[in-house]
Each structure stands twice: as structure tokens, then as C-alpha cells.
Amino acid sequence: MSFLDKLSDGIANTTKDLGNLAANATDITKLQYDKKVKEGELTRLYEKLGKKYYEAHKDDDMDDEDIKATTAAILRIKEISDELMEKKGGKACPKCGALVKNGSKFCSACGEKIDDIFEE
Ligand SMILES: [Zn+2]
Secondary structure, eight states: OOOHHHHHHHHHHHHHHHHHHHHHHHHHHHHHHHHHHHHHOOOOOHHHHHHHHHHTTTTSOOOOOOOOOHHHHHHHHHHHHHHHHHHHTTEEEEOOOEEEEEEOSSSTOOBBBBBTTTTT
8 A cells, every 4th residue: 555545544534533523422412402301301290290299198197208398388488478469568369369459359360359358
């Protein structure tokens, strides 16, 4: 094999290697993206499953720390929500949760008749 033939083969192999590297990098990027998408999907599925599990077992008499922590978080969110409504000058509509201004007779969001939530 002449020097020029060897040089020509070397260049061809280098070009092929670079092409393979580029294709491999593209595969890696695509696989990483697909993995992220699936991981996001899995997180949403776990969330949905967790809500179902919580709803099915929240009233069970069991000593589950996660159920207790979830119930505590829900109650705290409700407290914060009520405090926010109060600071905005009203209370949450018992039907839809929208802000009902103090003294209102109806919820402006859903039309629910408001009789007793402002009676102290
Ligand atoms: Zn409402």
C-alpha cells in the first residue's frame, strides 16, 4: 500500500469515526430527552396514584405517617386559604371556593346563595 493510499484510508476512517461520534451524540441526546419525558410522566402517574390512595385510605384507622402528613398539609393549606380570603375582605364560597366579599348574598363566581357564612 502506497503512502497516498494509507493517507486516503486514514482520512476515510477518521471521517467515518467522526460521523459515528456525531450519530452517537445525537442518540444520547434523544435518549436523555426520552428518559426525562418518561420520568415526568411517571411522576404525574405517582401523583395521581397517591391522590387515589389517599382518598381511599384517609379515613382508615391506620398509623401511616404519609397519610397523617398529607392530612396535615391539606388542613394547613385550608387555614392559609381562609386567612388569605379574610385579608382580601371576604370568605371562600362553600361551593366553588371563590372569594365572596363580606356582606354578599351570592357568590359572583358560581351564583351560590350565601346566607350563613358571614354570621358569627
Ligand atoms: Zn361560588
